[in-house]
Amino acid sequence: MRVASLGAVLALMGLGAVATAVVAQSAPVTVRIALVSQWTINQHRGAAIPGRQRPMAAELATALRGVEATEFFPGWGKARLHGMIANRPDWTLSRQRQWGVPMPFFIRRETGELHPRALELLLNALVAMRVLVKDGDRFANASVARTHLVRTSPTYVGHLLLLHEAEWDHWGKLEETIRTGRSPARGHVFETDPELGANVLAVLDRIGQQSGPALARRLELTGARSLLDLGGGVGTHAIAFCTVYPELTATVFDLPETLTRAEQAVKEAGLEARIALRAGDFNRDPLGGPYDVALMSDILHYQGPDANSALLTKVYSCLAQGGRLIIKDRFLEPSGTSPAWVTAFAVHILVNTEQGRCYTVAEAMRWMEQAGFKSVEELERTAVVQGVKPS
Numbered sequence: 001m002r003v004a005s006l007g008a009v010l011a012l013m014g015l016g017a018v019a020t021a022v023v024a025q026s027a028p029v030t031v032r033i034a035l036v037s038q039w040t041i042n043q044h045r046g047a048a049i050p051g052r053q054r055p056m057a058a059e060l061a062t063a064l065r066g067v068e069a070t071e072f073f074p075g076w077g078k079a080r081l082h083g084m085i086a087n088r089p090d091w092t093l094s095r096q097r098q099w100g101v102p103m104p105f106f107i108r109r110e111t112g113e114l115h116p117r118a119l120e121l122l123l124n125a126l127v128a129m130r131v132l133v134k135d136g137d138r139f140a141n142a143s144v145a146r147t148h149l150v151r152t153s154p155t156y157v158g159h160l161l162l163l164h165e166a167e168w169d170h171w172g173k174l175e176e177t178i179r180t181g182r183s184p185a186r187g188h189v190f191e192t193d194p195e196l197g198a199n200v201l202a203v204l205d206r207i208g209q210q211s212g213p214a215l216a217r218r219l220e221l222t223g224a225r226s227l228l229d230l231g232g233g234v235g236t237h238a239i240a241f242c243t244v245y246p247e248l249t250a251t252v253f254d255l256p257e258t259l260t261r262a263e264q265a266v267k268e269a270g271l272e273a274r275i276a277l278r279a280g281d282f283n284r285d286p287l288g289g290p291y292d293v294a295l296m297s298d299i300l301h302y303q304g305p306d307a308n309s310a311l312l313t314k315v316y317s318c319l320a321q322g323g324r325l326i327i328k329d330r331f332l333e334p335s336g337t338s339p340a341w342v343t344a345f346a347v348h349i350l351v352n353t354e355q356g357r358c359y360t361v362a363e364a365m366r367w368m369e370q371a372g373f374k375s376v377e378e379l380e381r382t383a384v385v386q387g388v389k390p391s
Helices: 006-013 017-024 056-068 076-087 094-099 116-128 143-148 158-166 174-180 194-219 236-244 256-269 305-317 340-352 361-371
Strands: 030-033 038-042 090-092 132-135 138-141 226-230 249-254 275-279 291-297 319-328 374-380 384-388
Touching (some): 116 132, 138 143, 174 340, 194 236, 194 374, 226 236, 236 249, 236 256, 236 275, 256 275, 291 305, 305 319, 319 361
Antiparallel strands (some): 038 090, 132 138, 374 384
8 A cells, every 4th residue: 555645644643633533532531431441532523623723523534535635546546445434423441452453554755665664663563563574774584474474375374464454343233232222234255255255265265174074074975975065165165075085076156256256266275077067146147957965064153044044944945855954054052151162253243244053952952853854963062963865
């Protein structure tokens, strides 16, 4: 990003002149949030800042002008940041320091180069955090950066960091979400923001590459001939399952935009002859079949209960007699207080999806039984459930 205005940098950091109102305002403008250890500042009160005779709304306008005067790479960043600043009544001050922010750079207007002092401060901080190493006046990636932050590395995790950045605004509205029960998210990320959806897919692909082959072996699919990988993303599980079971063929069902990435992954795996791609919306479009096995991995928590119940009935109809439905998800214990990681993930889903939530195994099993499945059982605790279509 090339920053042409100090106002845009301050807007990025959530700081700047408006922050002086925390100590300068005679009227209270900050609010303490009890649910999380944060302090926020309201930027729409309209009260004047002492000594400047300007309302805070003017500070907001200055920040927005700074965004407009800034050249963004990629270009969609401008609209996203403009919307965040214009539509967000409160800025979290403490979180900016505790969690970190996207890193702006000061550019020397005369030369267009990075400001040397500002850059050195940033690089020195990264050395202290052991992300970089320093030798004299030269900086280089430390081992952790080479391993996890270089895009060509097989253990790259940058997609997850980019995903966290994109979800920043939703987390900033956590208090509002808790008060109302309504998420700030609208629509499904794979349809509303394909670029963000690509980062989600990259994260899921990374997880699936590590866990998929072992999962396939544990499920004992010997004898099955056809697999439906519903909402299969880039084909990670389909590739793993077909690799473990040479007699298996698979169909990856997902949105058209997603399958463009799946096509490349399948080709790289050399499995074009055994893995088919079927584009569509699984809640509306035919699924094909009949299949011996259907896999639903990380689908339920993105949808509401009614949509999930209807989808399981639809999957039942596309299975062959004796076919198996396997659901892999992040399930809560009946108490709702464990597993610990899933309880935190449930809050993440609350904030970042319009209809999603984390469910219990009992809820998933009830939907399966209502759809007609028999021998419904929990194969792996709070992780995998299975049902069989009667012969």
